[in-house]
């Protein structure tokens with residue numbers, strides 16, 4: 001039974017990856033992921049310069065997942081580009097370089113550097129960070145997405161993925177797919193955390209994270225139905241050559257099976273990877289293979305996108 005998959009001409013020995021932002025801000029953390037059963041690693045979304053991020057407490061775990069308002073803490077774009085250049089082309093293991101500029105110009109500046117660099121792997125353009133004070137998630141403004149991709153593909157000739165926020169309305173699925181189908185993107189990653197949730201502690205009668213009055217992105221079990229709906233809706237609307245990475249609510253082999261059934265080519269694990277560390281990739285690989293064995297599937301292609309309706 002094989003858990004191999006590919007995106008464009010990039011081979012992954014395993015469909016499991018970390019989600020950007022979780023235990024992936026330093027080279028040590030990234031090395032640990034590459035040394036694990038994961039099919040590759042995704043770097044913490046980078047800004048052109050290093051950032052401290054928001055005030056702590058800025059992340060809180062709950063019984064069903066977590067809330068975060070990290071505020072893009074990272075070591076700066078050059079740090080991650082250097083790691084990506086040094087660790088690309090490991091057989092069957094891909095390094096995905098994630099960027100999240102605070103403006104169109106910052107994104108174009110980083111993309112120009114990638115284009116000029118020796119990194120020939122996948123870049124993930126994060127248009128969905130929910131935690132920058134005063135900034136909204138770019139991908140909720142469809143014309144802004146069209147503009148940044150128009151500017152990007154005037155010079156960017158390497159392979160680009162787009163990290164999307166969750167959408168909650170059929171016309172939004174139609175609109176974002178219509179915009180993305182107009183560009184030579186390699187994949188979309190659905191979804192980022194569900195933005196601006198609020199976790200309350202009834203004992204202390206208080207919010208549980210400091211930034212933004214306690215508002216932050218929600219991950220974990222809370223968001224799996226929304227993640228699956230976004231993967232499915234985009235699979236049904238995007239050009240067949242655009243792959244999908246499914247992210248959101250994964251903590252078992254069954255959850256991965258559901259994401260692939262909805263159309264995911266690969267999956268990323270965030271909240272639960274944060275709780276368990278890299279041994280999660282062994283556990284979930286084993287659980288997924290057990291499910292495939294029971295159902296008589298040899299490869300993930302056998303059931304990818306084959307969700308039935310009633």
Ligand SMILES: O=C(O)c1[nH]c(=O)[nH]c(=O)c1I
Pocket residue numbers: 021045068069070071072073100126128129130131192193217
């Ligand atoms: O606050 C963050 O750093 C963050 N947090 C998220 O939940 N998603 C994101 O894309 C980002 I860039």
